Amino acid sequence: MLIESIQTYNFRNLTPSLVDTNHQHITLTGDNGQGKSNLLEAVYIICYGSSFRSRSHKQLIRFNEKEMSLIAQIRTQDRHHTVKLTIQDGKRRIYIDDTEISDRKALFSICTSIIFSHEDMDFVQGAPAEQRRFFDQTNSLINERYIDDLRMMNMIVKQRNAVLRQKDHSILAIYDQKLAEVGIQIQQQREETVRSFNELFPDLFETVSADGIHPEIKYVPSWKQASCVEDAIRILQNSHERDAKYEMTTTGPHRDKYQFIEHTRDFIETASTGQRRLAALVLKSTQALLYEQATGNKPVLLLDDVLLELDIKKRERFLSSLASYDQAFFTFLPDESYFKKDSYDSIAYHVERGSYSTHEESC
Amino acid sequence: MRSIDELIRGLSRLPGVGNKSASRIAYHLIQRDVRDNHLLGELISTIQDKIRLCDVCGSFTEGQICDVCQDPHRDHTLICVVEQPQDVFTIEASGVYNGYYHVLHGAISPLDGIGPDQLTIGQLIERITTGDFSEVILAMNPTEEGDTTAMYITHLLRSSRVTTSRLASGLPVGGDLEYTDKVTLARSLRGRIRMSDQ
The missing domain is CATH 1.20.1050.90 (RecF/RecN/SMC, N-terminal domain)
Incomplete structure (x- = not known):
């Protein structure tokens, strides 16, 4: 499974935008508090209908705003799905391919992500x-x-x-x-x-x-x-x-x-x-x-700053021990070494004040 | 406009009516023949004076005892226990049941402050012990509360001469196995019916 794109509107500090994620590796670099983890959280919410960081819907809405939405295009082995989640008047609504679902459990069979974070x-x-x-x-x-x-x-x-x-x-x-x-x-x-x-x-x-x-x-x-x-x-x-x-x-x-x-x-x-x-x-x-x-499905992996805690050798051993995956999102601090342009199909974003730009754009 | 807003608010308090439907109904009421509105208003304001609960089964009736309880041609050995009066009319509409009813007016849910004493379980036991019933059909909803209520009544009747049965739950007629949710399917498998003994 692969998340091809994710569109955010009034989600946390992210500038409303459509982020292209149609790659195996998505790396997000930026200083603390810029919004790197927020994209990982958006992916997690699309997969499960709730956040791993906050139980309150209100926290997910951009400050001083009243509503938010996330729309993701997801490709699975045999199908293509659009998942949409909105929060309006404190009420969460979830749609799979334009049909509203009453139980977020229906999302679990579309796309599964595993988040690696400090809270683990x-x-x-x-x-x-x-x-x-x-x-x-x-x-x-x-x-x-x-x-x-x-x-x-x-x-x-x-x-x-x-x-x-x-x-x-x-x-x-x-x-x-x-x-x-x-x-x-x-x-x-x-x-x-x-x-x-x-x-x-x-x-x-x-x-x-x-x-x-x-x-x-x-x-x-x-x-x-x-x-x-x-x-x-x-x-x-x-x-x-x-x-x-x-x-x-x-x-x-x-x-x-x-x-x-x-x-x-x-x-x-x-x-x-x-x-x-x-x-x-x-x-x-x-x-x-x-x-x-x-x-038999491969999950989307979301690694939120966790590699930082491992020395280089452990990091290599950890990465090679990971389950096989179709897609992984990584967050890094600006000075941290991350994946070189290698055999992976990857895209690197620089994140600043909630805006995403590819490294070429930000240079 | 205040009067329209109040009407929409009032309508949206009805079950199954959201804000959009309430608005649609309100604008329809404004534009239609005033005599129809007067008639509807009259029907709504007098319905609670005309309808009462049957002294025997607790279903809705216009008299003291409902038509079902007064019908001597029904099967005296069967009693069907339901949660709400409207469930009686649903089962009657199916046309396949010819016994009597008992309405509990709810289901056991301690979280909502509803225990056995808040329901008409005492009256049910009284009817069963003094009547000719040989089977009690527990037709509560297939919910946690409905199941608990069914188990409790079965527990109370364990030493009586009547048999208890529960409505089957599972696959809808004409449904497709592929699109059935897992809980329903699991329940159907547990409650499967034997087709042959070989």
Whole structure:
């Protein structure tokens, strides 16, 4: 898949324009705060309907403006699509080939991007909710049904918590049953995905770091002793007293955790900042590889200033370990060395105050 | 103009009517025969005085008991449980059901403050235990709230003599498998019907 062009209107600080991206490599250079990452964010929004940086629609609209739009021309293996996203009066609307869609999930089958950014560190060392978010993203990319199960589970947990707050326990057994049914499916998918991660992640990390470290991912489910719906129901029933006391569902996949283990020890506790950053990058690389394995499609890669953190050798090893891709966007600072004019079909933009110009134009 | 704006605002509060439709209706109302508007206004302002809920099933009726509940020729062994009164009319229009109804007036959703006590589940259990019904058809919507309500009623009736059934959900008639969404397809597969025992 390839994003041929992206047109922005009142999006963040970007000057309204049509940016030609019909190339395998798109490099964006410029000082901080000029709008390099904003184009990567626009691509991400076109792929998923929401941003990786902000949950508020308002933040995406240029200062002092009331509406924004993004239009992308996307080429997939056998088709061509136009994806349009608008925000007007605080309401987001998404169109695929001029037809409005009601669920942004429909976008996922058009174009998939994987963003590599500084915020990825949270997936390695952040709160369990951040780690769940990363693995849930991966599961949603490789199994279309997962996102429906996840939405259903979140709704059931909210309803069950409301029951606990209202102290009407006559329907608690029903929510136990429902949570157990969907929760076991989620737990099994998470187990399977972590197994797949461990077939790739430790070796990839070792290859890029070249320091003999081989960290593995450990899935720590909240329902440790549950392998079927009946087990999960039993665990939920046993936690009724505690749940009633805290007025919330204290066990279930919404409380699952992930750990990074190296030789039975917690890797993150002992890892240097550089190693944690590398783990975050390799985690995303693995996500891209798993997506390609599961779907046969190549994702669009968005690398936001992350190569800066790697020394030259690690950078080379990291780039050669990346999943194959049809298209990749890179951001660089002005003095940073980036790809030479090489065998890649590439275009380089200089970004200044939200305006894009090709390097020839800016010279 | 203030009076037009107020009319558009009022119309756009109706379900399924957006701003554009509300404007179109408002301008149409301004330009058509005033007698039609008076008649429509009269119908709207008196509808709540004319329509009430059936004492037996909770559906809409103009009398004390609805036509369905008064009909002795219906199948006394079947009762169909629905969320809203309008669901009764939808099922009646299908022409394939000849039993009785019970309207819950909602579905269980603790987040919205709707528990079993806010619905007519108590009356339903009473009707089932004192009536001749042998099957309860749970025709709630295939939503999280509808499923929860169906499971709860099944749970309450687990030791009674009646059987409970749920409306099948899945592929639309005349639909195309290729364009069916994954959730619907998964549900259809789970609820598939056996065609032969071999």
